[in-house]
Amino acid sequence: MKDQKSESGGGYVRADQIDLKSSSSKTVIARGTFGTVHRGVYDGQDVAVKLLDWGEEGHRSEAEVASLRAAFTQEVVVWHKLDHPNVTKFIGATIGSSELNIQTENGHIGMPSNTCCVVVEYCPGGALKSYLIKNRRRKLAFKVVIQLALDLARGLSYLHSKKIVHRDVKTENMLLDKTRTVKLADFGVARLEASNPNDMTGETGTLGYMAPEVLNGSPYNRKCDVYSFGICLWEIYCCDMPYPDLSFSEVTSAVVRQNLRPEIPRCCPSSLANVMKRCWDANPDRRPEMEVVVFMLEAIDTSMGGGMIPVDQPQGCLCFRRRWLKELRVDSLRRLRRALRYRFPYRKMDSVKLY
Numbered sequence: 001m002k003d004q005k006s007e008s009g010g011g012y013v014r015a016d017q018i019d020l021k022s023s024s025s026k027t028v029i030a031r032g033t034f035g036t037v038h039r040g041v042y043d044g045q046d047v048a049v050k051l052l053d054w055g056e057e058g059h060r061s062e063a064e065v066a067s068l069r070a071a072f073t074q075e076v077v078v079w080h081k082l083d084h085p086n087v088t089k090f091i092g093a094t095i096g097s098s099e100l101n102i103q104t105e106n107g108h109i110g111m112p113s114n115t116c117c118v119v120v121e122y123c124p125g126g127a128l129k130s131y132l133i134k135n136r137r138r139k140l141a142f143k144v145v146i147q148l149a150l151d152l153a154r155g156l157s158y159l160h161s162k163k164i165v166h167r168d169v170k171t172e173n174m175l176l177d178k179t180r181t182v183k184l185a186d187f188g189v190a191r192l193e194a195s196n197p198n199d200m201t202g203e204t205g206t207l208g209y210m211a212p213e214v215l216n217g218s219p220y221n222r223k224c225d226v227y228s229f230g231i232c233l234w235e236i237y238c239c240d241m242p243y244p245d246l247s248f249s250e251v252t253s254a255v256v257r258q259n260l261r262p263e264i265p266r267c268c269p270s271s272l273a274n275v276m277k278r279c280w281d282a283n284p285d286r287r288p289e290m291e292v293v294v295f296m297l298e299a300i301d302t303s304m305g306g307g308m309i310p311v312d313q314p315q316g317c318l319c320f321r322r323r324w325l326k327e328l329r330v331d332s333l334r335r336l337r338r339a340l341r342y343r344f345p346y347r348k349m350d351s352v353k354l355y
Helices: 062-079 128-134 142-161 223-238 248-257 270-279 290-298 321-343
Strands: 028-032 035-042 045-052 090-094 101-104 107-110 116-121 174-176 182-184
Touching: 062 090, 062 116, 128 174, 128 223, 142 182, 142 223, 142 290, 223 270, 223 290, 270 290
Parallel strands: none
Antiparallel strands: 028 035, 035 045, 045 116, 090 116, 101 107, 174 182
16 A cells, blocks of 8 residues: 545545755654654645655564554554544545655755655644643633544544444644644554454553553443543643553552542533543443533533632642642742752752751
């Protein structure tokens, strides 16, 4: 498979027509274990180009290369059939083309012949996770929270209607376009849902978002995405990270055996808190379908507000005040230590007590 045709409106991707503009870090949108995502131009439109480089000849075993190639093919097979406003639009893909190059100020630089690429629409808003981090202190208006949640829910509902399980639902895999519409991306581990749940097992996904049955190595189905959505919904509302102080083993044990879930702020409207709780229920059968989640979110009234109020404001939510005060104290101590180092450069600051 050299070129992959998109059935959702895209065309054939010719590697010699992909213009990545520059190899500078400014055009690199993201980096991963096996490649990078660049901003580029294809057929006159801004695109994101996901380059997968599996290493030079001999640097990986045949089995490793075969596994990576199969994963790449699986992503293309799933992605190219999708067409929905809340799914990043697939444009095309190519495998192992020597014609792929990067345009720089000094001309074109050819890529290794085993480099593969996926070309999709470019979303200038970046990852949803980055957007939430930027708003960690200020928080989001309740209307924005529901809008983002609905976008994500509609995208997942569409996937499930196509019998596709994403399996790695997290805010890092959601992108924002120029209108702040959320679009699902990264279908590297997505797959068609097996008719027999016993055919889908294994720990696939990202810690903190993985459902108990996935962490436990038990059979699972599309309801694992519903669980992950519940965690994302909490993250969107709180603009915070779930379980920031726990290790992999601690999260795995607590989620599976102790029913650990993120703490829902008391200021969170009960209508939204109910969606979170139902989505991350320990029993997959009790979790709602994503189509139902969409209806639940659409029914929430945002006219009276209800967004999380920053803890540093007079009426701020007290739920996370302890953590916020701890972070503020640590930040103040670091600044004090730097100031002391500047004033007393020859004295060991590690021995200076800052309390």
